[in-house]
Amino acid sequence: EELTKVRFIHEWRFEGHVAPYLVALDKGYYKDEGLDVSIDPGTGSVDGINRIASGSYDIGQMDLNALIKYRDAADAVPIKAVLVTYNIPPFSILTIKKNGIAEPKDLEGKILGAPAADAAYSHWPIFAKLNDIDTSTVTVENVGFPVRETLLAQGQVDAVTAFISNKLAVKAAGVPDDQIVGMMMSEYGVDLFGSAVMASPSFMAEHPEAVAGFVRATIRGFRDAINDPEGAMDSVMKHNPIAKRDIELERLKLVAEECYFTDDVRENGFGHVDAGRLSRSIDQLEETFSFTNKPQASDIYTGDFLPAKNERMIQ
Amino acid sequence: MAQTDIVSPPAKAARSGPDWVWHAENIGSPVLFTLGLFLVWEVGCRLFNVPESILPTASATLAALWEFRVVIFDNMIVTLWTTLLGFALAIVIGLLLGVAVGWHRAVYSAVYPALIAFNSIPKVAVVPILILWFGLGTVPAILTAFLISFFPIVVNVATGLATVEPELEDVLRALGAKKLVVMTKVGIPRSLPHFFGSLKVAITLAFIGAVVAETSGASKGLGKLMLDAQAAFQVPIVFAALLVLSVLGILLYAITALIEQRFTGWAHRSQNH
Amino acid sequence: MAQTDIVSPPAKAARSGPDWVWHAENIGSPVLFTLGLFLVWEVGCRLFNVPESILPTASATLAALWEFRVVIFDNMIVTLWTTLLGFALAIVIGLLLGVAVGWHRAVYSAVYPALIAFNSIPKVAVVPILILWFGLGTVPAILTAFLISFFPIVVNVATGLATVEPELEDVLRALGAKKLVVMTKVGIPRSLPHFFGSLKVAITLAFIGAVVAETSGASKGLGKLMLDAQAAFQVPIVFAALLVLSVLGILLYAITALIEQRFTGWAHRSQNH
């Protein structure tokens, strides 16, 4: 039987948290669904969404919030999310214990390091507003990604916006594990989804069964990776030979715990999306992003390709 | 009968055309060409339906430029300043290194490979090191602008010195002039066309260096602005900033060219220039 | 009595020293200098306790180079190939454009500002557009390498053509030669020293262009490898890749220099070269 070709792009390079896709590929889950999947690493959601829009890729995992903003443009291609993988977004504020920042309010008067292109930083205004931070007292420094954690460790900045998994980078910069503080924005009222599998409209129209198959196989991959992170590392190392196995393992566990396998997922199954929460998150984005053409929840996401709840339970 | 007639003695020879030709060529053609480019940009975008998130139309870019002129101008000043400082540093050090490399074969052999090695390295990789050493702020950006732009100067000055006609050097050497004097009186003047050629390359590189450094760590500047705009899905601002960079590049180039004309007019006496 | 004695008729003049001096200068000094740099790097890192995440020691870098030689080599081949193609394109188009710009004042006035404008734009901003048009593969990287490296060639060729001594052109013009012939027989040979000077700058820029494009979207190449390594906290691999880039830069430069010697030996007859 002829396999359907699927060109998939991930928002990031092949690190530990990408393992679910790599596992699904290596274990033949996509083939089982009649798919011939190629997986390419990416360089961030903005680029990635553009590539799906341009037709270079059929399906990708990208930040859902970036998609919402993208869809605001009048000429936007109607890409839709079909499976939300990050039930909780990884956006967080990282700092070090000795800087005395335990609460969002404590950031006042401090220096916040933030790469201008950082997805976490793009939600900083929401976070600040919800937590009543006087942003005029916070000095925001644009720091490049490669130096963000080192500057934090050096003390040139007091806190940084980052993904929660960047704790590992702070550790690599020489800060002991127990000194690192990670403040998930989601715990302070930023109620957004994280990344999601999304497909181009033409692919959804031409190969609806392939999209559904891709979603099913991906969920199997997530299940395997969450249940057996050690084993999932084989796939990561295979696709990224220069990775350090123990670090990637730690990264996967961290992301799985904070973002993939949340209480909501435990209860309602992987990929569960509450339509109300999605609508609210679009409203929340409006705090920082002036829509000219505000999309509806149904423009952004469709549950049509999701399997039944019992197929989506992880354990 | 076929014959060679030469009437009237040789008068002053006419080498250039009338005034209006000069004006047409020097002002008309670049303006027309630039307008043409804008037209191609606008029409191309519309024709191929290029999404705004990749390449906004010329009109959208100009509109953004006007709308955000204050922010763009503020950031431009920062970038311009950074670039100029880095460029000035590059001129001084590039000239000194170029003279050193052209001075002696041993310096040439020793330093050149290291310079080339350093220049094959993308400067993006060096910026983090600079930031960690010199902290956030403008110093890393100035240094990056310098680091990226001094090499063409070194190469061109060294090439210029290496290709000086020995006959000209002999004029000074015959007077018992020391090597340094020969260098300053013959080598360097003779190499000025090479030097100014390299400045045109260096000034554009200096801009790139400053902007790249700003994207890795700065609180102001066009590089930072472009990142912010990109993150805010304000792509027209990104291209407005690029437009400003281009115009700055041309302006600085024009200044360089004026100085060049002043100093190397003697070398530019071909008919078409 | 003071007098001027000239014994023996003028024999062939000796301008260069003995063989071992040549060897010492051409092989000894770069090797020593390079070793010195490595030493400074190693000692500096240890002395100032530079964190490995920013600048690993020379020894750690070399160790990483050895350990990951297979991956690095595979990616190197990709980058090298990309760079060479881009560079070749840059030579052809740069030469053509340089000749066109040097050909006529109107072309010069029209095209030069646009070229400078384009070159003041950081190429990182252009890469996404290229990827959009040409897809992910190697084409955008080749094009970026080309786009970043052709400008120095244009500028130097144009400068070379503009500074040709009219006396040399007159030799051909007196024979009734058309402008194209004057260009190929006098303009271009006379500009070769300028041209080769620019190649040294262009080849290093081509590497940078290829690597920068690879960091914005490619499935192979040293740029991609460096990003991966950075993310995996394998900073020594990043620097090993930079080291490889440097060595490649030197190798390609050396090849260029050999060809240069072959073609512009006539211009390099100063005493110290």
Next chain:
Amino acid sequence: MSVRKGEFAAVVGPSGCGKSTLMKLTTGLVIPQKGRIAVDGKPVTGPLDIVGMAFQNPSLLPWRRTLDNIMLPLEIVSPHAQRLRKHKAEYVARAEAMLDLVGLGGFGANYPWQLSGGMQQRANLCRALIHEPGLLMLDEPFGALDAFTREELWGVIRDLHQRKKFTVVLVTHDLREAVYLADRVFVMSARPGRVVLEREIGFERPRPIDLTYTGEFNDVVHELREKIAEARADTPPIG
């Protein structure tokens, strides 16, 4: 002034009077602001391809060996340009014969800067002659040569002119040279240069070199010299 086809004209005049400029005007290298120049009946509007010109300054191309420098006109002027590739050996032989003729045999492989001043000037002369031009313009071609070499080259030019019947315009400072070689001598005044004197030289051709030692010959030279001195007296002397 006007030169007939096949004639050998010589131009003499003080330094800086415009002789070299006159040569450039005639070949169309420079376009006059006023006045009219015609070659072969047609006004000159640009460089002509029937001309062979030896510039005052040798202007050999430094990246070409002497032989290649000399063969340059062959690469440009028809019909040689079309024939050159096929008949390479024949043309190289011609160039080498040319070099031998001026005493540069064996120097073909040297670069111009490896030649002495006089040798460069002789190579320059070869380059002007090699394509057998219809109009030969020589700007002080023998200035840097010793008396003997010079006289030998006089013979060379004289014989070539005799055989090929091309038109020659020769700029020189040596009155004996002018009188010995030319059919007509033009004398120019100091800046601004005008033709102040035109003198037909009647000696029968072929002229043997011994002619230059005859009283008759010396009388013509002296006559010219005095006329020039007279003309000079009208302009302020230098020094």
Next chain:
Amino acid sequence: MSVRKGEFAAVVGPSGCGKSTLMKLTTGLVIPQKGRIAVDGKPVTGPLDIVGMAFQNPSLLPWRRTLDNIMLPLEIVSPHAQRLRKHKAEYVARAEAMLDLVGLGGFGANYPWQLSGGMQQRANLCRALIHEPGLLMLDEPFGALDAFTREELWGVIRDLHQRKKFTVVLVTHDLREAVYLADRVFVMSARPGRVVLEREIGFERPRPIDLTYTGEFNDVVHELREKIAEARADTPPIG
């Protein structure tokens, strides 16, 4: 060969025999592979600063105006280099006087390529003289000049030598020039160049220009010419 202090020596010889090279060797521009060169009793190991040299090829620096070209030695040779800034006007006046002397008055502001060949050569001569060197080396300084200008410059050089008593080595192709100006004439053979003849010229100084028309003078010139012809007979002739 050896030249006494204050003497005026002339060197003649066929083109390419090594006269220019001899000049370069003497000034230390080129270091000999064998043989010995001494100036002022000391062997020459590098360029000397008491020398004024007029190269065969004018070699004026194209980025300097003629006046600045001429003043170049003043910027380098002591004691002028030290005094130049303070006494600028005085030195400029000297350079302008120099230009007037050779008939280039008013051309100081021109670039070298705006001068004719002969004018460049005269500027070159000025540059060699301006710093009043102890040893003056002139490599065919009058080659591109017409007979009258040339004779006027002979007078200039003669008078300067008379007044300043510096040593002069003059390379020339003009035997009359050599005999008129020099105390001693050296004749070199063709490549490899050796001194084949040395002739003291006994005419009393100061020598009037009319001397050149005397029979006595012409006898010396003819004697030299014949000797050279004899020497040449031993080497194969050109052509």
